[in-house]
Amino acid sequence: MFQNDAFRALDRQESLRLLAKVPVGRVVYTRQALPAVLPINFSLDTDASVLLRTSPDSDLVRAIDGVVVAFEADEFDAATRSGWSVVVTGRATVVTDPDEHERLSQADPTSWMPLRDPVFVRIESEMVTGRGLRGTRGTQ
Amino acid sequence: MFQNDAFRALDRQESLRLLAKVPVGRVVYTRQALPAVLPINFSLDTDASVLLRTSPDSDLVRAIDGVVVAFEADEFDAATRSGWSVVVTGRATVVTDPDEHERLSQADPTSWMPLRDPVFVRIESEMVTGRGLRGTRGTQ
Numbered sequence: 001m002f003q004n005d006a007f008r009a010l011d012r013q014e015s016l017r018l019l020a021k022v023p024v025g026r027v028v029y030t031r032q033a034l035p036a037v038l039p040i041n042f043s044l045d046t047d048a049s050v051l052l053r054t055s056p057d058s059d060l061v062r063a064i065d066g067v068v069v070a071f072e073a074d075e076f077d078a079a080t081r082s083g084w085s086v087v088v089t090g091r092a093t094v095v096t097d098p099d100e101h102e103r104l105s106q107a108d109p110t111s112w113m114p115l116r117d118p119v120f121v122r123i124e125s126e127m128v129t130g131r132g133l134r135g136t137r138g139t140q
Numbered sequence: 141m142f143q144n145d146a147f148r149a150l151d152r153q154e155s156l157r158l159l160a161k162v163p164v165g166r167v168v169y170t171r172q173a174l175p176a177v178l179p180i181n182f183s184l185d186t187d188a189s190v191l192l193r194t195s196p197d198s199d200l201v202r203a204i205d206g207v208v209v210a211f212e213a214d215e216f217d218a219a220t221r222s223g224w225s226v227v228v229t230g231r232a233t234v235v236t237d238p239d240e241h242e243r244l245s246q247a248d249p250t251s252w253m254p255l256r257d258p259v260f261v262r263i264e265s266e267m268v269t270g271r272g273l274r275g276t277r278g279t280q
Contacts, residue, residue: 006252006253023216024216024218026166026212027177028175029175030175034210035170035209035210036168036210037166037177037227038225039223039225046244064217068174069175070175070234072179074179074271076163081169108149112146112273113147114146133252136209
């Protein structure tokens, strides 16, 4: 299809490498039966799962704990009209194990947002898809 | 709540003003019962609806025509840890009226992606929410 000539698929490894470069992604879920999306800082754990840090009483935690969500990050350059986007789809789970929580608290990069007694939410990277947009000029 | 001190809500007018500044947003929808998200060029129509241009036979059109979706755009500055995000939620509809299609074809800014015989999809801005993240340093 003509539209897709501008894109190339990225494999899992390249997708995760790109994902690790950026500090903010977007968690995509359902809230009150409507599609919802929230930008949030994240990091990648050693098993390539996506780690979010948020408030234990947040609407986000209530909406996504135990549910399959998507997590997206991207970078685009308007000058060259190139870039990439990566989507991780998998189950989100609040980390409840104290040792695991402690490990993540040590390893986690600084959040941009002050949080008191945060919890970690892990999104399993069950499905990782990525695509790169070649620098291209629109034909119309 | 402490977490939210870093954020301020943006009103509809300010949200739309910010949205008009950026060339790429992300359409958030459901595909095969899973949350899905796709970065895409867009523009704002005079009635503040979001306009996408895509292929008539795209998976996206099949998934969202007639369905309520979310559309998100944001800008964040890692250096100052500040930025904003805006989410438009509303029904997506393929533009089928020939006059309207012609008007949009004239007005639409150049897409980054070559498209043959594109269709326009309009997302009504039924609900517009925005938030600004003040420049702040995480406390942990």
